Amino acid sequence: MLRAIYDYIHPTMFITGSCEDLATRLAQKAPGIDRSYFLSGGSEANEAAIKLACQIQVERGNPTR
C-alpha cells in the first residue's frame, strides 16, 4: 500500500513505515542491493554519494583518494 509523501523524514535519526516499505520494494527489484538511503532531493543525494565514496576510500586506507 502506498502512503502519503509526508511519511518522509530525514533518515539520520528516524525511519518510517513508508520508507521501510519502499526500501523493501527496491531491494526486491534490484538484486544485490539491499540498503537504501532516502534523501530529500538530487543535490542532497549527490552530496551524500560523494561523502560515502570518500569515506569508503578512508576506510580502505586511501585517505587522499
Ligand SMILES: Cc1ncc(COP(=O)(O)O)c(C=O)c1O
Ligand atoms: C542528478 C541530479 N538530479 C537532480 C538534481 C537536482 O537537485 P534538487 O532536487 O536538490 O533540486 C541534482 C542536483 O545536483 C542532480 O545532480
